[in-house]
Amino acid sequence: MQQNVDTCRQTDRRQFLRQGWAWLRLAALAALLYPLIQFLGFRVPRKPRDIKVYKEIKVGGFHMEPEFILFRDEKGTWAVSRTCTHLGCRVSFQEQEKLIVCPCHHSRFTSRGLRVGGPAKKNLPQFPVTAMAEGEGKGYVVHL
Numbered sequence: 778m779q780q781n782v783d784t785c786r787q788t789d790r791r792q793f794l795r796q797g798w799a800w801l802r803l804a805a806l807a808a809l810l811y812p813l814i815q816f817l818g819f820r821v822p823r824k825p826r827d828i829k830v831y832k833e834i835k836v837g838g839f840h841m842e843p844e845f846i847l848f849r850d851e852k853g854t855w856a857v858s859r860t861c862t863h864l865g866c867r868v869s870f871q872e873q874e875k876l877i878v879c880p881c882h883h884s885r886f887t888s889r890g891l892r893v894g895g896p897a898k899k900n901l902p903q904f905p906v907t908a909m910a911e912g913e914g915k916g917y918v919v920h921l
């Protein structure tokens with residue numbers, strides 16, 4: 778009888794260790810796959826958003842928001858993302874140089890978001906801009 782109880786406890790312990798080992802392997806696999814998935818650029822797409830800017834921008838001017846920089850010239854208005862395409866730092870427009878510059882590793886872009894230099898390999902994305910609807914006041918709607 779005592780031998781049966783001991784055998785039963787050993788079996789439970791073995792089963793527990795086997796299950797623990799299986800969970801440990803699963804956790805290790807997830808820890809290895811997560812950076813790989815990140816590296817491959819898998820992203821969950823964001824829902825489209827509209828951001829209203831209640832400000833009129835003069836020709837040749839610009840306006841910075843946390844997520845984009847809004848520019849206006851005689852041809853129209855456009856918005857450029859403020860997220861650097863290198864490692865994601867927040868870029869700023871330097872008026873003296875007329876360039877968008879990243880403070881982290883000094884990638885540089887034109888006001889249209891075209892890459893000029895630095896470690897970033899891609900241009901900054903542009904967002905469509907429309908004028909504010911009548912009755913809403915003067916300003917722009919940026920479609921992120």
Ligand code: FES
Pocket residue numbers: 861862863864865866879880881882883884895896897
């Ligand atoms: S994050 Fe912008 S250049 Fe590296």
